[in-house]
Amino acid sequence: MRLSQAWIVTSKDFSLFKKRRNIIYSIMVIPIMVTCLLSIVVWYIQHKASGVASPDELAVLLPAFMFLYMILSGIIPTTIASYSIVGEKVEKSMEPLLATPTTDGEILFGKWLAAFVPGVASIVGFGSVFMVTADVLSYGTLGYYFFPNWSSATVLFLMVPIAVILSVEWNVLISSRVSDVRIAQQTGSLVLLPFAGIYLSGELNLVNLGDINNLLLITAVMAFACLLMLYAVQATFQREAILTRWK
């Protein structure tokens, strides 16, 4: 594997992303909206007329909000990966790319990197902004800065990257089956269902998302799923299959 060769594919994809409004929107606008909305909710529940949130309530709510950034891992990389792979397929630019002295693995890694880097950067970046905002807004109620803590670090620096990897892998598999970017995005977004399920379990008090042991267990399951999916992705992203069997 020549990383330099993969990086050429990545940087080419970055140049293409800059020209696509949808991708800029998903990388920037969605996380900004989520961060603003969550910050407003944190402020509101401490100032609502019918009674302010107690410190204990706030301490349960904030990790749950942090976990919402995991759900973004199912949205942002999906948009990027579907444009990167299905977009290239639709515009028929995959064949000349495959004819260059670049291996399947290098192209796959380059495309994976192109979806992973902006996806993780956006989620971790705006997640960090939320932590700062939430700290500022909740200090008066809690009397201490809630973030950063081990559970938020686990979510942002361990779970989010793994979720993004899982999301990109899922999208590569989807890309071999569809020939339309929108369908790829819609089908690819199904990857957020398990993350949403975990979030709901937290909200229903079935799982304590503030408990680092629970988060590590979920991370381990996700990492295992990542490995399994990697085998499927390697079998799918084959030069000949792309040209003759992909739809």
Next chain:
Amino acid sequence: MIETENLTKKFGDLTAVDSVSFRVDDGEVFGFLGPNGAGKTTTVRMLCCLISRSGGSARIGGYEVGDGEDSLKIRNMIGFVPDNVGLYEPLSAFRNLDVYGRLYGVPEAKRKENIQRFLKLLDLWEKRDFAAGTFSKGMKQKLAIARSLIHDPQVLFMDEPTANLDPEAAKTVRDFILELKKEKRTIFLNTHNLDEAQRICDRIAILNTKLMASGTPGELERMVGKRKTVIELESVTDSLVATIQKMLPSATISVDGVRLSIDIPDADMRTPDIVQALVQAGGRVRFAGVVGSTLEDTYLKLVRRDQ
């Protein structure tokens, strides 16, 4: 430069390319003619190491097609123009070429030099900063050709490079291929444009899943029909026809208005005698010549026979 022996590709039960053997020499323009679905693109994809072969063997520049290590070396020494140009339309013409130059490992200075050289040769230099998506079909095709040459490959595979182009753009592309021929590059040209193949190619192979025939355009023309003498007179009379028939008893003569077609062996040698005999018999000759079967005749006969 390119050699195949019993090259075969099967997709399940379907045989797309069946035991095809041919050889393309250095600096030769080799035309691959065939109807849609004949296996031309599949053959090129096999030779460009894009898909595997089901049987037989192929070598390019001494490297084995299909061998993992050799495949990378082959892809490094060939240029490929696919039937769909596949450009990065939002990117500029310059950036499109730069990406491929980097993928082929061309050093920066050489890359810039080659980009400038090929864009100027193809009249695209002034448009280098324009997005490829704003180009006409002809310009896109020229850009795709420039992309395939960015690393100065010795062998160039072109899949239907003039398909869907207007006559002027097609001529520009054909002229450029002739320029590349002067540079002694080996060019493998997939086409179903017979006229184009005849004008550009040194040798031609006709494919319809199997290799039907191969040779120079002249050899292929002579393959299916004899050459015959055609003479146009001011007027054709029975006595003139009788004169020729008496002179050449074995000849088949047909009359079409003022035109005589005389089917004889060795038409090139006998035509002056026929003209002389007609003039002596009082005939006024407007035109005399020898015509033969065309490449189209050969192509259609071979392809139809196979079907």
